[in-house]
Amino acid sequence: MSISDQLRNLWEVQLLDVEIMSLEEKFQNLDRGEELRRKIESLTDLYNKKSEEIKSKEISLKEFELELSSLEERKKKDEERLYKNVSTQKEVDRLTQEIQYINQEKSKLEDKILEIMEILDSLREETPKIKQELENLRISLKEVLERAKKLEEEILGGLQDLKAKRLEKIKDIDSKLLSKYEAIRKNRRGRGMSKVIEGKCSECGVELSLFLIEKLKQIDELITCEHCGRILFLTDN
Numbered sequence: 307m308s309i310s311d312q313l314r315n316l317w318e319v320q321l322l323d324v325e326i327m328s329l330e331e332k333f334q335n336l337d338r339g340e341e342l343r344r345k346i347e348s349l350t351d352l353y354n355k356k357s358e359e360i361k362s363k364e365i366s367l368k369e370f371e372l373e374l375s376s377l378e379e380r381k382k383k384d385e386e387r388l389y390k391n392v393s394t395q396k397e398v399d400r401l402t403q404e405i406q407y408i409n410q411e412k413s414k415l416e417d418k419i420l421e422i423m424e425i426l427d428s429l430r431e432e433t434p435k436i437k438q439e440l441e442n443l444r445i446s447l448k449e450v451l452e453r454a455k456k457l458e459e460e461i462l463g464g465l466q467d468l469k470a471k472r473l474e475k476i477k478d479i480d481s482k483l484l485s486k487y488e489a490i491r492k493n494r495r496g497r498g499m500s501k502v503i504e505g506k507c508s509e510c511g512v513e514l515s516l517f518l519i520e521k522l523k524q525i526d527e528l529i530t531c532e533h534c535g536r537i538l539f540l541t542d543n
């Protein structure tokens with residue numbers, strides 16, 4: 307087989323190789339839900355944090371309410387004593403002062419209770435929304451994983467076909483030429499061959515000398531681009 311015939315076959319091998327590379331890249335870059343998984347993870351953390359916060363606020367609320375009721379109890383007792391059985395003005399003053407103090411403390415506690423209740427309200431409103439969003443994300447992740455699995459199968463099937471075609475094609479190519487092609491493509495984005503288009507190497511874009519192009523046209527031998535080193539391939543189209 308002439309070199310130019312072999313080059314025609316080798317060109318077809320390169321077309322297959324380019325397709326194989328692009329499928330392999332597609333396979334590697336498939337969305338396998340990494341981003342969604344990260345979102346779910348951080349949202350779960352947030353949900354747990356908010357749930358813990360609810361629990362601790364509920365505990366504080368209970369404590370404050372207990373405190374408040376014990377203050378009320380104290381106040382009630384003081385008032386009873388004040389109205390029923392006080393004997394001295396000193397005692398009246400003392401009780402009045404204490405009731406005043408209890409009222410201040412009660413008012414502080416009521417403010418705190420109100421504040422906690424407001425926080426609890428917003429937390430209780432927030433957490434179901436987070437839970438719903440988490441559920442939606444989990445559904446999306448499931449869909450993404452199913453799609454990825456389907457695409458993986460498709461790509462692997464495609465790769466198998468292409469590789470079988472490639473094996474068939476390289477049978478007609480001289481093994482030395484093939485290993486040269488392989489060696490060149492290793493360091494050149496997987497392309498060991500380049501078409502000559504309008505006097506230029508189509509891969510690196512360098513303008514080829516007329517002498518080289520004439521040689522390509524007339525002599526049946528292997529010629530590589532002086533710039534990128536790829537095997538040059540001249541076609542009519």
Ligand SMILES: [Zn+2]
Nearest residue numbers: 507510531534
């Ligand atoms: Zn080149």
